[in-house]
Amino acid sequence: MDNVIDKEALMNSLFLGQGMPSKNSNHPSGEVVTLLPPNQLVDFHSNELGHQPYQVRDDEDMEKLVESAHERGIISPLIVRVDSKIPEKYEILSGHRRKTAALRAGLTEVPVLVKEADDDEANIIVCDANMYREDVAPSEKAWAYRCKLEAMHNLGIRKQGMRTDLTSDPVGPKLKGKTSTAIIADESEDSMTQIKRYIRLTYLLPELLQMVDDGQLKFRVGVELSYLERPEQEALLDVIICDRVKPSLEQAQQLKQMSKEKRDLTVDLIHVLLQKEPGNSGLTAGYINKLLPQPIRKMPASRKKEYAAKALEHYAKYLAEHPEEGQQWLADSRN
Structure with a gap:
């Protein structure tokens, strides 16, 4: 032709x-x-x-x-x-x-x-030209919003002599009394809050962000996990891959809070946390199994129960010899 x-x-x-x-x-x-x-x-x-x-x-x-x-x-x-x-x-x-x-x-x-x-x-042109396709992945929309907001931030400084930031709090340059995020929200199907959530996804490790795209991690879970420091995210990724587990929203929020408190989010700690059933801090089978020594974990369930029973028996004897600790347990249970 x-x-x-x-x-x-x-x-x-x-x-x-x-x-x-x-x-x-x-x-x-x-x-x-x-x-x-x-x-x-x-x-x-x-x-x-x-x-x-x-x-x-x-x-x-x-x-x-x-x-x-x-x-x-x-x-x-x-x-x-x-x-x-x-x-x-x-x-x-x-x-x-x-x-x-x-x-x-x-x-x-x-x-x-x-x-x-x-x-x-x-x-801004690149983002606007592609934002409204039906097949836009969460990662694509996340980076598009971040790049557009950063561009508007830069244009605001250059052309208006004023300042904004990626958190989009109402302290930045205004266009007809609106923040950059409010302007973007007016032009899109997402609210200001949702735009901020999308932008948070860009702080995830690429592997975790891909899991959000693939539906392996829920959107809101990804948002909460984005607040973890990079080494913490790397530790979490190891646990997800090795244990084949996925954090719930409740667990993701707990990890976020622990990170905020500067807790040492090691692979072992995350490993134990993700074995707990969401909303249940009780002694689930999976949680107990992770507390057992490595060789015991591989034994049949009957042997694990025997080991756990003997461990409790020894601890009971210990408390009998140290009544002050026994009294402390009783005091804690009343609180």
Whole structure:
């Protein structure tokens, strides 16, 4: 097929009044439409992630997009800007899926709208262009909100001479009396509280964040676990993988509180905590098993019970020899 786009038709249908697009080997300047080879277009990388936060999925929708590209080419122009770091390249602000489809369809040119945008403006465009897809994963939305809020923060400082922060408390730059998060909330389906929760997810280890995406960890559990320090999250990840357990919301909140109190959240402590049944601090079978010495844990249940009974018997004898401790137990039980 002839995959050269009819430039005049493209302009008449999409960009009426902006003039004819130009095909130019040099970088176009300003907001103009032009045709470029897909291999001149690179993924957006000018944020703290070092890449655009959205995944290009090879799914049924992509197959349909490739088929459409075969038949009609890419009709809706990609939005790009000149890449300041890579000569003769353009960063894609909107249209990563269209570029992939164009490459798979064997197109030699795609229509692009070249915008002049600094890093912060580009971040906002990237986030807004992809935020409302149906298949956006929690991690994608989390990083999109964080990058957009950081960009608005920077723009607020540069253009308004005022300050905001990622907590979005009402102390930052206002636009018509609103914080940056309130503005984002007005433009999205999420409340300010939910946006803050999404942003918290970006402080999770990548492996834990992936578990949220996969549904192995519930969203709110991931939010609570994001408050753990990195070594604590690494210890938790070890326990999750080795013990094949998943913290409940109650357990995640308990871990968060223990971290806040500067408790030593070691692998062993987390290991014991996650064996307890949520809402039950009693002597569950799993909890008792974790208190047994390693060799005893491997024995049959009857032998474990025998060991536990003898342990209690010895402790009873100890308390008989140390009545002051026995009295303390009785006092504690009355409180």
